[in-house]
Amino acid sequence: MSTTSEPAEIIVPVAQPKPNGPAAAALLAAGIGSLILGLLTTLAEASPAIKAALTWVAAVGPLSGKTGGAVIGWLVVWVVLGFLWRGRDVNFGRVWLVTLLLVGLGFLGTFPIFYELFTVK
Amino acid sequence: MSLTDREFWxxxxxxxxxAIFLLAFAGGLAGLWSLRAELVTVGGLRERLPRLEIGTLVMALVAWLTVIIGTYVVYPWYRDPSPTSPRSLLLADPNKALWHTFGMEWKEHVAWLAPILATAVAYVVIYYGPRLAQERRVRNALLVLFVLAFAAAAVAGLFGAFLNKVAPTL
Known part of the structure; x- marks a missing residue:
């Protein structure tokens, strides 16, 4: 019976570092997109005029404008930040904290008990 | 045994x-969690990275398809002004109105956070590639965003299942 020892584990070689700007831009844009969704949802409750303006598709109602606006805003911000931060390193910790805050605000703004506080009676 | 158009959609x-979203999330979460330089060999990284990239990309694509179909195909039937639409039936019954005023209202909005967050995760995973194994802070951030994307979809999915039970779209 012959025994063969397991080959030593090969550790992943250090891959070339990449500038974190493009990643930070993607995360921050997602945070801003979330905030826009929460903001538009709350604003539509607070103002019948805004609610009407956000009715882009009649069958869907204002949800079409709230979500459409958020998606457009998110993409525009992503393109702009991606351009500005291309090939650059930014303070990732700070960007991540701001992103978390913005995503949190997005969740809050889309929560009915919160946005109905602003409903025009 | 048959389904109406509305039931089918x-x-x-x-x-x-x-179901695809759930599978992609489980795979993506496990992949992100274990993609650490100290845990993977070169062979392991080659084997798991494509799966992680495909998993996060599929999750993002499926999330987009889900919200687009939900909003532009199913939701108009739900909110139809006719007295027999699910929304009208729920609002007409004080015992069920909360399913719309809280459940549907939350679901229809929060669901859209899922594809936005999932897309950001997929992009960053693909951008970093194998380097992600050495970027602990970025990986942790992605894990949090990934879970938040899932949480948004889970709220929407749970209320969707309940709503379809209480007031089916027929």
Whole structure:
């Protein structure tokens, strides 16, 4: 019976570092997109005029404008930040904290008990 | 045994895409969690990275398909002004109105956070590639965003299932 020892584990070689700007831009844009969704949802409750303006598709109602606006805003911000931060390193910790805050605000703004506080009676 | 058009699209929206989303999330979460330089060999990284990239990309694509079909195909039937639409039936019954005023209202908005967050995760995973194994802070951030994307979809999915039970879209 012959025994063969397991080959030593090969550790992943250090891959070339990449500038974190493009990643930070993607995360921050997602945070801003979330905030826009929460903001538009709350604003539509607070103002019948805004609610009407956000009715882009009649069958869907204002949800079409709230979500459409958020998606457009998110993409525009992503393109702009991606351009500005291309090939650059930014303070990732700070960007991540701001992103978390913005995503949190997005969740809050889309929560009915919160946005109905602003409903025009 | 047959499904109406509305039932068919509701099943596609909720069960079909929902199941794929859940699978992609589970795979993506495990992949992100274990993608650490100290845990993977070169061979291991080569084997798991494509799966992680595909998993996060599929999750993002499925999330987009789900919200687009939900909003533009199923939701108009739900909110139809006729007295027999699910929304009208729920609002007409004080015991069920909260399903719309809280459940549907939350679901229809929060669901859209899922594809936005999932897309950001997929992009960053693909951008970093193998380097992600050495970027602990970025990986942790992605894990949090990934879970938040899932949480948004889970709220929407749970309320969708309940709503379809209480007031089916027929």
């Amino acid at each position: 509701t099943v596609i929206h909720g069960m079909g895409l929902g």
